[in-house]
Amino acid sequence: MSKLKSNEEIQQDRDIPMRSDRAKCWASRDAFFACLSDHGIGIFDQKAVSKTPCFELYKEMDGNCLPSWTTHFILRRQRELEKEAFTKMADQRVRTGQSPAVPTPNYDRPIKNVTVTRSSS
Template sequence: MGLFSFTQSADQKRAEEVRTGAVAPSRSERAKCWESRDKYFACLDRANIIDALKDDKEAARACKAETADFERDCATQWYRVANHQKEQRLKQLQAEGARAMSIETGPQK
């Protein structure tokens, strides 16, 4: 909680609890986060920034508004590097000849 949490509204308190991981986000809070995250990642892509943690000053300069929205709307555990690593691993697997598979679960027909 923030230093002045006694002056926060219920919505502000809830948002801070989601950001810190104290509570799980609701469906609408996750949707809001994903929207902010997508805008943030798009900005980083336009600025050709792969690792926003390593290039934090450049990311903050290039994507000031998007960074603020992302940090406001999302839990602190979200970060860009994991997403980039996943994308790179998928590209590597495709280059090695891996094929996507459709997996269905449920009772057999």
């Protein structure tokens, strides 16, 4: 009869983050994004992230999250910032008596300069 595997053994067999790993990832993501917001950094070129005051937090997020998650979080934040800017522009047009019709953002296009590379630790 085969022995049931523990959660740790299952996680080692697969590259699936445990609940505690996910919480660590989300906390480091939130800290990194809060730093970007505090410094007024919106959409950024990931190649230049090392020049920001938030680089250490980026490295922490990169180390705590799967690469696909890091990419997803950054793209999602950039899309949200674009949506906010679009909404503000449309609201301003309405307040000034113009048609709210502004060019619609193309959410199907890829965002340039988003490449996640694992930091060497």
